[in-house]
Amino acid sequence: MERVTHELASVLGGVVYSLDVQGHSSVLDDPLLVTYPRTRLPSPVSFGRLKLPLPSSQLLSLLLSPRPLHGHLPSPGVLLILLLARLVRPRRCVTAHWHCFLEPHRGINGWLYGVYQRLALLLMPLLCGVVTTSPLLAQELNRCGCPQQKVSVLPCCLSQQQEQLGLALPLPQARVGAPLRVVFIGRLDTYKRLDWLMEALSTLSSPWELAVVGDGPLRPHFEHLAKRSAHMFSRVRFLGRLSESEKLEQLGRADVLVLPSDRSNEAFGIVQLEAMAAGRIALAFDRPRSGMGWVGQLSGLPWSQSPDGLAEVLQRLADQPALRQQLSMQSRDRYRTLFARGVWLKHVQRLGYAVGTSSV
Structure with a gap:
């Protein structure tokens, strides 16, 4: 998922926001050499492995921005941000990248992720569009209630x-x-x-x-x-x-x-x-x-x-x-x-992503 986010951001520019689930917000040096700005969102609120962002100036800036926003799932925190961004600016272009369907484990963490996935599938139609990685996942999203016209396929790519x-x-x-x-x-x-x-x-x-x-x-x-x-x-x-x-x-x-x-x-x-x-x-x-x-x-x-x-x-x-x-x-x-990368770039253009799209 990180590599997909990186390749999209490298082509589109914009700001990449990430949840600081490992508490590295104090680290000044970014280990990944990138050409686009990156911002960490503090996310100390945890329910098992579920991480949710706390209010912060970075989060407020992200929510109030008029730029198109593209979020990478599965992540309860990212889903929450996408919904808040859609609520704050109803006309803003807010889309999601559905990377995979989860198969929850037994136990409380597995139950929470199961609830998250059911909720995410119910909420996907509220967004402007959903991008996934293969025709099979697109068909499954359609079957789960996401309108066909809102689902697009963008396979992963190599650098x-x-x-x-x-x-x-x-x-x-x-x-x-x-x-x-x-x-x-x-x-x-x-x-x-x-x-x-x-x-x-x-x-x-x-x-x-x-x-x-x-x-x-x-x-x-x-x-x-x-x-x-x-x-x-x-x-x-x-x-x-x-x-x-x-x-x-x-x-x-x-x-x-x-x-x-x-x-x-x-x-x-x-x-x-x-x-x-x-x-x-x-x-x-x-x-x-x-x-x-x-x-x-x-x-x-x-x-x-x-x-x-x-x-x-x-x-x-x-x-x-x-x-x-x-x-x-x-x-x-x-x-x-x-x-091939040339084929992938044509897919990105057909999806109509705007240069400067923010992602989270």
């Missing part, structure tokens, strides 16, 4: 540098007899389901290699699983967090990226675009209320896009190097057609 570096990578060659090279990139936590990927790979009759990029609380658990599932032809490497250049190097070595997330909270993986620009196959599940499966869909690779079908599609890719090479070209072509 200009990321795109150039990815497109410059050579396509993988058909390596007969060589292991299938799989890469996983993400936080090592429960919903990423790295365990499902390792289980699927352990059933293959062909050799494979898995590079795991990322870190998290479940890394020791996954490392233990890797030792149990590995066999003489295969190996799993845990690389931890890598720099952008090191991550690109791992994509360059891979045949396929797999993101086996089991929740709709992850609706659009930017790393899928990085893999596709590099000409690598990107596999993800077709989950309800998620566009992850849609992003990397290839006409030349029909499969169930379900956990039960993961082992079968990986076996097919491992056994058919020529198919992998063909699909690599299709993946890059799909990126250029749907997600």
Whole structure:
């Protein structure tokens, strides 16, 4: 979500307001080098993980401004700001960016987020428009009561540098007899389901290699699983967090990226675009209320896009190097057609965002 906000703000200018949920308002140096002004809104009022802004001069300035306002959800605090801005200036252009549908956990926090999402869906028609990241999420917003004419699709994008570096990578060659090279990139936590990927790979009759990029609380658990599932032809490497250049190097070595997330909270993986620009196959599940499966869909690779079908599609890719090479070209072509930065900029222009639009 932060990268989407950054790319929009870089193109449109305006002021970016962010809720200071981690209490960094006293930090003078901004760790992200940007070309647009940024302002932190103090938000010390907390209900579990729900953060709401307190009255402040920054908040008052944001609410009274006549500039168009675009807010990024899910966030109860941002939703509150959008509604207040609409109330204070009924003619002001106030829009929302619906990044994902939440799947609340059990417990008080999960209950609060469930209430928030139901409330947000009820209130979306009151705004001037809603932008979401895939046709699947747009259809779901329509089904939940948001008028079709108010919903627009703007897929995520890569930065200009990321795109150039990815497109410059050579396509993988058909390596007969060589292991299938799989890469996983993400936080090592429960919903990423790295365990499902390792289980699927352990059933293959062909050799494979898995590079795991990322870190998290479940890394020791996954490392233990890797030792149990590995066999003489295969190996799993845990690389931890890598720099952008090191991550690109791992994509360059891979045949396929797999993101086996089991929740709709992850609706659009930017790393899928990085893999596709590099000409690598990107596999993800077709989950309800998620566009992850849609992003990397290839006409030349029909499969169930379900956990039960993961082992079968990986076996097919491992056994058919020529198919992998063909699909690599299709993946890059799909990126250029749907997600390239030039295509994204045209989408932004068609949405009619005004230069100087503020965002929160």
